[in-house]
Amino acid sequence: MSSLNCQRQSLTFRARSYMAFVLSPQPPIIEWLADLDATLERSKGFFAGHPVALDLSATRLSPAAIGQLIESLEARNIRVLGIEGIDPIDAGAKLPPLLRGGRGGQEVEVPEPAAASASAPVKKQDAASLLIDTPVRSGQSVVFVEGDVTVIGSVGSGAEIIAGGSIHIYGTLRGLAMAGASGNSRARIFCHRFEGELLAIGAHYRSADEIDASLRRGPAQAWLDGNTLKISAMN
């Protein structure tokens, strides 16, 4: 498993711009928060998972008050990525970084509840893994691009598991396993007993014919080393 000694490349930095929601609190802050709550009530989770910047140019808050405001927002599931419109002296180490040079975007309307459920369903964030506790039979196809797949049991000849993340099989793999299907090159395949037909990570694959016969019938794992699919026994 000595696959991590890849060559160091010189560090490069790039600038990149992103879209973020901008919240502009108006004094008095207490009332502004109440208005915000009313909006969120109509559209729960509208900001969840989205980057949010805080424009404080309309307020005059002390660093402690800004800290408190950010905490109140976090309690509402709004995570502040950066602040703009305050004096650089006030932007202490405890606060999110100061943003400058933001370009205006169009105004975003908070959707009404009916529209919200139709256009932007708010999903509860589950752990990105799928557990299958029955054998996967020939002809069955398990596709889970959101994350890892764990199978307690065997994967039959002619069955396939396709995962965005890694694949763990606590049984015999006789079929096909494709990990990293959504581009995750660090995804791996682990199986308790390998008798598979095809292993793939991302776009790199190997058929059973091209896999060292000594690996068959034992525990094995596959991972990507650069552009090479590597397979080794696990003991």
Place this chain on the structure above:
Amino acid sequence: MSDEKSARVLVVTSGKGGVGKTTSTAALGAALADQGDKVVVIDFDVGLRNLDLVLGAERRVVFDLINVIHGVAKLPQALIRDKRLENLYLLPASQTRDKEALTEDGVAKVIAELRTKFDWIVCDSPAGIERGATLAMRHADAAIIVTNPEVSSVRDSDRIIGLLDSKTEKAERGERVDKHLLINRYHPWRAARGEMLSIDDVLEILSIPLLGIIPESEEVLRASNLGSPVTINAASSAPARAYFDATRRLKGEEIPMQIPSESRGLLNKLFGRKAA
């Protein structure tokens, strides 16, 4: 057909053709009837029917399953009572139609009506995974998966087990169809030479409980050609005994599993062994 019954619906299936579904349906149906239960065997192989031949009823077919589904005949008119076992009935398939003539509602109605009149409904599935096979398994409470100890048959059985877990009424209700493995055409000498998958290999791959091991035997072929299931025609032969044991296991009895061996007589007992 007086007292109200509540039948258990069995499907005999395999995916692959030629592994012995029809002969096993006939042998198991006859064995169950011989033990006093009231049994109907249904041929779902519309267009390629065989169960009537294996049961020796081919010259008595007037109406068939498709006629009943299409309302041309009533169910009692299509049922053929066996001449040797009064508890055994056959519902034949049509030879002139194809599987498209089977409708989901029609099959559901026929099964529902039979359930009240029999102890066992044994559905002989056609090979494949298409309409005929899926409708044969649709209402099953339990499945008997017939497998030969060779890789292609085992993989097809694996496929069928997956379908039993997704396409049956029970599966759609979130329940499980009981699954039983019947290993057919087992050659003791080929197994000894490693020319066939071993019983352990088959069980490891399919991981469902073993119902029985039927040895390859000329008795089975002879019985089929005579139109008489081996459990009637040669009830004391090795395959017939294996089928009888299988039906008793189906009813919940614990019977040690006999791995067929070539040596006869006393040695046979020494090789008796319980499989997983």
